Amino acid sequence: MGDMGKMYARRLSDAGWRVNACDQEEKYESLRQEFADRKKITIFPNGHLVSRASDYIIYSVEAASIDKVVSQYGPSTKQNAIVGGQTSCKAPEIAAFEKHLPEDVDIVSCHSLHGPNVDPRGQPLVLIKHRASQENFDKVEHVLSCLGSTHVYLSAAKHDRITADTQAVTHAAFLSMGKAWHANAQFPWEIARYVGGIENVKINLTLRIYSQKWHVYAGLAILNPYAKEQIRQYAQSVTDLYKLMLGGHRAELEDRIKKAGASVFGTQKWEDDLLLQDDVLDRFSLGKKPETPLPNNHLSLLAMVDCWSQLGIVPYDHMICSTPLFRLWLGVTEYLFRKPALLDDVIRIAIEDISFRSDDLEFTFAARGWSDCVTFGDFESYRDRFQSTQKFFEKRFPEATKVGNEMMKTILENTKK
Ligand SMILES: NC(=O)C1=CN([C@@H]2O[C@H](COP(=O)(O)OP(=O)(O)OC[C@H]3O[C@@H](n4cnc5c(N)ncnc54)[C@H](OP(=O)(O)O)[C@@H]3O)[C@@H](O)[C@H]2O)C=CC1
Numbered sequence: 001m002g003d004m005g006k007m008y009a010r011r012l013s014d015a016g017w018r019v020n021a022c023d024q025e026e027k028y029e030s031l032r033q034e035f036a037d038r039k040k041i042t043i044f045p046n047g048h049l050v051s052r053a054s055d056y057i058i059y060s061v062e063a064a065s066i067d068k069v070v071s072q073y074g075p076s077t078k079q080n081a082i083v084g085g086q087t088s089c090k091a092p093e094i095a096a097f098e099k100h101l102p103e104d105v106d107i108v109s110c111h112s113l114h115g116p117n118v119d120p121r122g123q124p125l126v127l128i129k130h131r132a133s134q135e136n137f138d139k140v141e142h143v144l145s146c147l148g149s150t151h152v153y154l155s156a157a158k159h160d161r162i163t164a165d166t167q168a169v170t171h172a173a174f175l176s177m178g179k180a181w182h183a184n185a186q187f188p189w190e191i192a193r194y195v196g197g198i199e200n201v202k203i204n205l206t207l208r209i210y211s212q213k214w215h216v217y218a219g220l221a222i223l224n225p226y227a228k229e230q231i232r233q234y235a236q237s238v239t240d241l242y243k244l245m246l247g248g249h250r251a252e253l254e255d256r257i258k259k260a261g262a263s264v265f266g267t268q269k270w271e272d273d274l275l276l277q278d279d280v281l282d283r284f285s286l287g288k289k290p291e292t293p294l295p296n297n298h299l300s301l302l303a304m305v306d307c308w309s310q311l312g313i314v315p316y317d318h319m320i321c322s323t324p325l326f327r328l329w330l331g332v333t334e335y336l337f338r339k340p341a342l343l344d345d346v347i348r349i350a351i352e353d354i355s356f357r358s359d360d361l362e363f364t365f366a367a368r369g370w371s372d373c374v375t376f377g378d379f380e381s382y383r384d385r386f387q388s389t390q391k392f393f394e395k396r397f398p399e400a401t402k403v404g405n406e407m408m409k410t411i412l413e414n415t416k417k
């Protein structure tokens, strides 16, 4: 009964299912009070009591504790029940189920690709039929159909490979922006370079991530076997491009960026309008747009496209497993690469304008720092890195969440048309 568990419990019980739930034992009383008015939700003191009474059990706990929690309660699972998990990375979750669940229990996992405060209707919901009869799989699908999400059928390994890209690398880019602003003691909405247009997307999404729980981001990056390589490549792309900028290697920089753009966007048929429009984006600012906004070389975006290109990833292939955040991030890169004059200008600024070298240096350090942290599997460093920057930005979270929600709603609604 963390954030995702509560969201599921509310929606499933609204659809008429009886839900048994628990959190850590010390939260028993407060949870009982919180759900007192819901006749269809029964709160139990612990997972043993939930497991023995339920036909379908969803573990919605921190990814890093999945083994420990399943080892505790798994043996208490009701005979012939179905068990699944909601963690963002499936390799450790499936390993824990195989290790600790009785053999007569079927395993069907799921993953809602959105946060607890997003309307699940139309968002991707991954369903993983790992060890289950068709009848039990259908049962899970029937129960979860009340979320109104779009069902996506994947194996656990395929899920992890795709979400390493749609989630882990996307987060790495925004986490690095936040760290760089923090390192320079900048609130970006106060600086001309960062106000207006796609800069608003960068700021709003960065603050959105830093306003959430660190363990969600740490878990899906550190525990995903595919994420390390992708995050490492992102940091490498940032470093390579920054060095080309520093050294003034214009032709090489231009060649690399244009080739990356061709490999990522070359096969797109641009029938639709641009996902993001300046006049729409300008509405979602935390600061006041200056008369003449300062130019930006968009190192974070150029590196994203370079990273996809180096890894042979076509992000559009991953839309089935995309989160709202990923779709916006892809929209921002599209914005830059579909406007040749803007891209040329960005390359010119990258070489000629040295006024932001220190910002870009901090961004490069930050990207490498996150990559090291994930590569070393270091949860404690991750938490410290995350929470120190969270503290730096926290005063603006309420406003940023409001503006960010409006922005996401407007842009994502536009993309549905
Ligand atoms: N937040 C998001 O946007 C999304 C998250 N997810 C995934 O869903 C899972 C849950 O995330 P979220 O709900 O955000 O995180 P929360 O921290 O809100 O929820 C996890 C809950 O599990 C509880 N818990 C831990 N150990 C036990 C135990 N032994 N018995 C009972 N309860 C226990 C935690 O208690 P305590 O805090 O006391 O440890 C906490 O309340 C994660 O794996 C995350 O990756 C998936 C999609 C979206």
Ligand SMILES: O=C(O)C(=O)Cc1ccc(O)cc1
Pocket: 087, 088, 112, 113, 114, 115, 167, 209, 216, 220, 323, 324, 325, 326
């Ligand atoms: O959209 C994102 O990437 C988020 O930040 C929210 C989120 C976090 C974890 C998930 O497993 C799914 C969605």
